[in-house]
Amino acid sequence: MARIRSVRRHRSAGLVVLLFGLLAVGSAYAAVVPDPAVADNSSQSQSIEEGKKLFAVGCSSCHGLNAEGGGNGEGEMAGPSLIGVGAAAVDFQVGTGRMPATQPGAQIPRKAPAYTQEEIEALSAYIASLAPGPAVPPEEAYDVSNATDEQITRGGELFRTNCTACHNFAGRGGALPNGRYAPSLMDSTPKHIYQAMLTGPQQMPVFSDQVLQPEDKRDIIAYIVALQNERDPGGFGLGRLGPVSEGLWGWLVGIGALVVVAVWIGAKGMKAKGSKPPA
Ligand code: HEC
Numbered sequence: 001m002a003r004i005r006s007v008r009r010h011r012s013a014g015l016v017v018l019l020f021g022l023l024a025v026g027s028a029y030a031a032v033v034p035d036p037a038v039a040d041n042s043s044q045s046q047s048i049e050e051g052k053k054l055f056a057v058g059c060s061s062c063h064g065l066n067a068e069g070g071g072n073g074e075g076e077m078a079g080p081s082l083i084g085v086g087a088a089a090v091d092f093q094v095g096t097g098r099m100p101a102t103q104p105g106a107q108i109p110r111k112a113p114a115y116t117q118e119e120i121e122a123l124s125a126y127i128a129s130l131a132p133g134p135a136v137p138p139e140e141a142y143d144v145s146n147a148t149d150e151q152i153t154r155g156g157e158l159f160r161t162n163c164t165a166c167h168n169f170a171g172r173g174g175a176l177p178n179g180r181y182a183p184s185l186m187d188s189t190p191k192h193i194y195q196a197m198l199t200g201p202q203q204m205p206v207f208s209d210q211v212l213q214p215e216d217k218r219d220i221i222a223y224i225v226a227l228q229n230e231r232d233p234g235g236f237g238l239g240r241l242g243p244v245s246e247g248l249w250g251w252l253v254g255i256g257a258l259v260v261v262a263v264w265i266g267a268k269g270m271k272a273k274g275s276k277p278p279a
């Protein structure tokens, strides 16, 4: 008792108690949370199982029971084999709502996704388990929140060289032969932009990492995001003075134009008066 009291009285006792507390919480946590490596493995195979089931229900009618391609006849659209397309293609196709396709047409349109992100991950894990293919890129590969002006400018140059032929210089999209089109990029998320380059849906070429290195892809994304932000300068942006400066410009240009017109009318009137010989 005496010893405890003296410890308690000691100035650093509080710190010791705190350290012990942290240690206790830490080891309790370690005991409760399973080893991440083990957890990852079993959740991975669970995810593949889950994806296989989802695939059988929602995708196999067109892509075949084992994703080998085909379809089961009778008015069903045949889908291509998905062996080796990789998780990135599945995440892109299902995440942009293109898949599951609902009706035949020149091109399967983008729509609201029919699956949750967790289900999409399961479907992706299943397809990736069949054969190697492009993986879903890690978040830092397409995080452009800290992009510098140089990166955006460089991305703009790469965009003009590689993308504008189909998607238009402002990323608004454009028509292609046979009723097909390159869609507008104004609502594309950075992840989907990365995956579109990686997997080349439909008429779009694949831009492998040899053609456009990961930094190139990231800079292109930074440029597209800058275009997207430019399009709607309202937003909640605290740092964006878009509407103010635009309003000011409009005002200056508008007034300027009025002044020019007034001067022109005045000058024309003078000239007309001056040149017309008195009757
Ligand atoms: C109604 C038929 C149909 C259904 C259902 C369907 N697909 Fe497809 N899928 C297609 C067709 C057709 C294409 C080729 C599209 C194209 O080239 O535009 C395609 C293409 C794809 C691709 C792109 C392959 C590549 O080479 O990049 C992926 C990935 C895909 N489908 C995944 C799925 C998944 C996952 C599901 C279930 C959630 C699904 N599809 C359901 C018909 C279907």
Ligand code: HEC
Residues within 6 Å of the ligand: 096, 098, 107, 108, 109, 110, 159, 162, 163, 164, 165, 166, 167, 176, 180, 181, 182, 183, 184, 185, 187, 188, 189, 192, 193, 194, 196, 197, 201, 202, 203, 204, 205, 207, 220
């Ligand atoms: C030869 C024409 C062509 C070129 C070049 C091209 N694309 Fe595409 N792109 C397409 C077509 C066509 C689609 C639509 C595919 C579909 O619907 O399955 C598409 C789709 C996309 C999408 C998906 C849009 C969405 O959110 O639904 C993105 C993002 C994209 N392209 C980005 C790019 C970028 C970035 C480049 C340059 C590095 C590029 N594309 C070059 C034709 C092209």
